[in-house]
Amino acid sequence: MYEITVEREFCAAHALTIAGVREPIHGHNFRVTVTLEGQTLDEDGLLCDFHTVNAVLKDICRPLVNANLNETPPFDRVNPSAEQIARHIADELAGRLDDALAPEARVASVRVTETTGCSAVYRR
Numbered sequence: 001m002y003e004i005t006v007e008r009e010f011c012a013a014h015a016l017t018i019a020g021v022r023e024p025i026h027g028h029n030f031r032v033t034v035t036l037e038g039q040t041l042d043e044d045g046l047l048c049d050f051h052t053v054n055a056v057l058k059d060i061c062r063p064l065v066n067a068n069l070n071e072t073p074p075f076d077r078v079n080p081s082a083e084q085i086a087r088h089i090a091d092e093l094a095g096r097l098d099d100a101l102a103p104e105a106r107v108a109s110v111r112v113t114e115t116t117g118c119s120a121v122y123r124r
Helices: 050-064 082-101
Strands: 002-014 026-038 104-114 118-123
Touching: 002 050, 026 050, 026 082, 050 082, 082 104, 082 118
Parallel strands: none
Antiparallel strands: 002 026, 026 104, 104 118
16 A cells, blocks of 8 residues: 655634634644555556645645634534544545546545644544
8 A cells, every 4th residue: 555645734713612612713823634545556656746636735725724714614614623624625635636546546534733742634
């Protein structure tokens, strides 16, 4: 099994609602780590070109950069937790890349780190 990872960081603010109580709005430097996996490599010896994944990830993160996530779709409708952010990015990335990657590779997981030692992973 081969894996590649691509990382991107963006700054944004959010206020989670936990047990019915909304916390004060605060910011993070969110670090996103995307992992693609596959059993075989393409004819160029690649699972996927890093630049392709990076460009798509940058496009997905663009609306989140310096945003209040509570006011930014889809987080204007769902709690903007690290878990939800990871799932959103994974689903968007898979929707844009999976057909081009198949059958050699797929989006395996997305990790969102809010702060050192605190991260959430969504595995597809």
